Amino acid sequence: MGGTPQPVGPAGPSGRGSFAGHVLALLTPWQERVSLMSSWVREGLARGERVACVHHDGEGGDAGASLLDAVAPRVDGWPAARLRGQVMVVSVRQALSAEGAFDPDSLRTRAHNAIDRALAVGYHGMRVVTIGAPFLEAVPDDGAWLALERDFERMCRELPLSVLCQYHDGAGGLVRRAAAGLHRRIVESLIEITVEGAVVRVRGEVDISNYALLESAVGSACGNAETHVDLDLTELQFMDASGLRALTSGTADFRHRSGRVILRNPGPAVARVLRLLRVDVLPGVELRQAGSA
């Protein structure tokens, strides 16, 4: 933590080279949600994508205001983009189905159609921002929700589609636990985690408010891994004992099966705690600083 710690999440400096794909946001503060959504929309416009904003009346912070009302003024060119159809506003009810009931096949079909239509008129792809809670409420069970998220994860990888799912931070255990396996990137107030196969990149700070995300991410990477998991800690500014617990327990089974976990480039503050608690000498764990093999 040398120098002034940089806040992450929407307020932080972006290194978001690829602010696209299937992104999960777990943010509670109103300002942070507005800020992230605005960035997402701006990114879509900059890339020449069509942007669909799925909104939900009354779910916003202040009485009656919706997130979109707060986002619109923060996006340059919003009115013009709406007029020409580059920005579309869709209600959750419409997104789910005419009756507001959950129909995953219909949802997938409509997503495919929307992408095709966008490409046909010259856009480079489709970008969606949505509130997750209504979908969570609409699905009949956890399994259906997981299947839906998995579908979108696959579509985002295979098609020119990017989806930002915003869950209120209190969305609960299911979302947090399953999060990492279903989203390439998780954005939360203090932390940003990207999982690509057996590589996990962590940016920000881990403490008791968000360690479950790290545990989920490393668990997911272990599931994808053959011999080793690479945990890039270069941009991890801080990690407490709960974060270390998440690391050790999230990788325990994998390491027990002779998997190796490489902790890459922890900064001084993180390395200090790792060494004090002897996580660096746990079976299957290897600390690697930049410049070493």
Added chain:
Amino acid sequence: MGASAMNRMNPAGGPTTGFRHEVLLHSSREQLLAGVVPYVREALDRDETVLMVVSGDSADLLRAAIGPDAARLDWADSAGWYRRLGPMFEDFRSYLAEQSARGQPSRVVAEQGISAPSTTWLREYLSFESMTNIVYAPYRIPVLCLWDRNRVAPDIADRVTAAHPYLLEGNQTVVNARFLDPVDFLGRARHPELAAPQHVEFTVRLQDAGDLGAARLRLHEHAVRNGFPAERASELVIAANEITTNALEHGRHPVWLAVWRTGEYLVCECSDGGSGFADPTVGFRRPERPTGRGCGLWLARQLADLVQIRSRRSGSQIRLSFALPTVSGRSSG
């Protein structure tokens, strides 16, 4: 109390079983020599390794009295002792563990070596002293602690006595009837209240875990502004974060952090309305795994220069003190 404590510490009876942790509270050179020389001779006769961690003055005195055999002892200057108690306790434990693993019978003569320790520091040091009865016991290496009665206040002398299950009187090891089991020694009733600060520089109110990030940022900035190098500032933040996390998880909300300076330290105190740790012996031993109980508190003890804990029914406080960097940039002590 004394009898039951004796039974707890020494179930089989007799000073040669259990952990022979004794103290010589001497008030003269004669008393010092009368106690230590036979103790050392006993060890040498049994071909034991003896580690003498004593002050330069005591070393001179003892070498002269022991004679040529003094060369068979391992001498270390107690001035090398650390002011930071957590690491010192852990490193010493590590030494004892190694010796024990080697199977070579040994014993240690130890004299507290910090010059001009404050009463506050001595009290915390004695908490560790008491915990040796639990943490060092498995290694079965006898430890003789030397204290100069002339150099400590009477109440500290009482605490010194209470921390040791055995006393060296003359040249005899006797069971200490005034010994307090560590749980009792460290227990609620035995600590004076923490002195309130003259001027608090800032406070942070934490309602839930989401408030930790901002608190850390403020603490880091404040530490740097007070001259702490980045790495030390990070250590301060790590320690403060751990105790605050404990309070948020186990204490009563809201949790308060207060920060101020004294002449010697930057102090960070975490308080809440809960009754604190039920078990006062928590946090003195490195946990087996990061999931271990007392992990956060153990970390705080390794990183802070002083950790003071007060748990009362009405509320609890944990006060971390970090030695202010001196003008030359090094931390004092």
